[in-house]
Amino acid sequence: MPDPVRLPTGPLADGVPGWRGADAAAWAAAGPGRWARPLWSVLALLVTVVVAIVVEPVPVCGDATPCGPDWYGLVQTALAIGLLHWNARLPELTLVAAPTVAVLVVAGYFTEPGVASGGAFGEVSVVSVAANAAVVAALALGWAAALARLTARRRQRLLFARTSGATTFPSAAVTAGLPRRSAYPLAAGLLLCALAVAATLLGLRGVHADEDRAARATRTEAVVAHRTDTSLTLRTEDGRRIVVDALYPGDQRLGSTVTVLEDGGWRRLVAEPYDAVGWQLLALVTGLTGISLTGTGLRALRRSLALRRGDLPALRVFQAVDGEGRATLHATDDTALRMPLTVFTWDLFFPYGEDEEEAPEEDAEEDELGEGNEPGEGDGEDEFTLVSLRETVMFGVPYEGAPVVFLVPALDRELAAVVAPAVVQPLWSGARVSGSGCSATG
Structure with a gap:
């Protein structure tokens, strides 16, 4: 072992006591256990969410079950993705986000017609329920690990203050000249959060405009005569042949009857309301990044204040x-x-x-x-x-x-x-x- 490089004498080094091994060992023992390592909760959540998505039955778009924009699912997906990062880096956010996602998962199970009732998807409902239960268990693990880490922080702070015997120095004498960079991630995070809110409002405006026009439109029943990857050719009761754009044409069988909304040159299927997926994706990306950057900026600001106060x-x-x-x-x-x-x-x-x-x-x-x-x-x-x-x-x-x-x-x-x-x-x-x-x- 090489000889240690000693600190020269100076105003910040003179008279500073050493951290005793017994006190340091007690401080280390007060830290979070290995089970609280973020890797385990991140892997558990990632695997269970992927499995739940794979086994979840895909609903079929129909007049009785239209495939509209899923804002409920957007929030659930956004928080689940965010937790993969927050479990590791921002346990404070995990304490709020994990219970929220768990409630959304459980509520979604009871409100999903194909899964909860066993209906058309009765054969896979047990698998879906098990997958959702595994997601909730992974969320519980992440929440417990985050709580254990935050509790250990407080325990170590109190133990250090009580047993270390440290001397104190004015913070200005130590931190003079150190950079302050908390403003950059905080400002970027708030800007991205504002963009996410704007994207959400624009998406909702598109949904409301579509609903208003649909309320004024004429409802026409027609039979599916032909379909492509992007449209359906329909034959109405009065013998007209019309072409309607469709996002999910495969959901409509040839010869089946569908309902079309017509308002002048505008028409769409009742089964396919306005899809705000573009605005939803923008809100998802900017919102997740914004929340993470805002949390990081607030944490950096708190650390900077802790050092300078x-x-x-x-x-x-x-x-x-x-x-x-x-x-x-x-x-x-x-x-x-x-x-x-x-x-x-x-x-x-x-x-x-x-x-x-x-x-x-x-x-x-x-x-x-x-x-x-x-x-x-x-x-x-x-x-x-x-x-x-x-x-x-x-x-x-x-x-x-x-x-x-x-x-x-x-x-x-x-x-x-x-x-x-x-x-x-x-x-x-x-x-x-x-x-x-x-x-x-x-």
């Missing part, structure tokens, strides 16, 4: 950095590096110490030989190869998703230390924490 607790820790820039965080008395606390990837400065400029070449040679410089050992294994060990000062209260700032030894010989912000993630998340800016102290 009041005093910041400070503790001395170690960062063990590998050749790819990943760094595990350790307590100061964890000299054997047996208890990593979090994982980081620094993108804004080179991860090697000043006296280790040849480390990449040496590390490459070790990778070719295997561990211990013996041919063949370690081949095919993905192990943490230690390149440098840094003494750092961590400012802020750590928990999953928390904003923290690190004071690390600078690589530039003209500077003493570099201040870089990051976000805490649990080890099981597999996520890498990237700095979003840095400032230097001389």
Whole structure:
């Protein structure tokens, strides 16, 4: 193990105590369990939703069951897609969205005529019910995992404040010069949400205009004489032959009777009202992206305010950095590096110490030989190869998703230390924490 790169003395480093191993272990144990890992809830929801879509009976467009725009299904689909992202990145949204989708799924089962009643789709109704139940179970798993993660955050905050023994520094002395970027995703998210609302209103206006015209139109019954991929040729009772555009011509059998609405040169099937699918897709894409960006922007704003408001607790820790820039965080008395606390990837400065400029070449040679410089050992294994060990000062209260700032030894010989912000993630998340800016102290 290389000797740690020590922090030089300075106003932000002097007198800062180390994070004791026992306190750090208790903090790590207070984190969320492995069952709450977002990967499981994301995979469960993805698989169950796909299966539910595949086994769901497809309704046939008819005069009694017209295929109009499905706003109910749009909301359900949008939230289900959004949860694939929110389960991993925005558990706060999951707490609201998951129960909403579950209610929509259950309500949809009781209101779907072919599934709930067993009617024309009675043979597959049991499969559909089982698929919907699996979706609800996946939603429950995601909701419970999100609640566990948010509860663990509060537990870790309280435990850190009670046991860490950290000193405090004015936030202005630490965060001066760091960028503030929360406004960009927040503004973009609000703009996209406004576009989604506009698309929804335009779609609803088209639906209402179609309904008003249909109410004034003349109803004519006709027999299907011919059909193409986009239209139906009909024969009316008075012997006329008319052609009507159709979105689902395959739903109408040759020789069957359909009802046509006519208003001058305008005509359509009663079974196929105005389809606002274009506006619905626009609302879906912009709405999902807008909600996610707005949530991300609000979270970034909250993190920025947390770092810049009041005093910041400070503790001395170690960062063990590998050749790819990943760094595990350790307590100061964890000299054997047996208890990593979090994982980081620094993108804004080179991860090697000043006296280790040849480390990449040496590390490459070790990778070719295997561990211990013996041919063949370690081949095919993905192990943490230690390149440098840094003494750092961590400012802020750590928990999953928390904003923290690190004071690390600078690589530039003209500077003493570099201040870089990051976000805490649990080890099981597999996520890498990237700095979003840095400032230097001389």
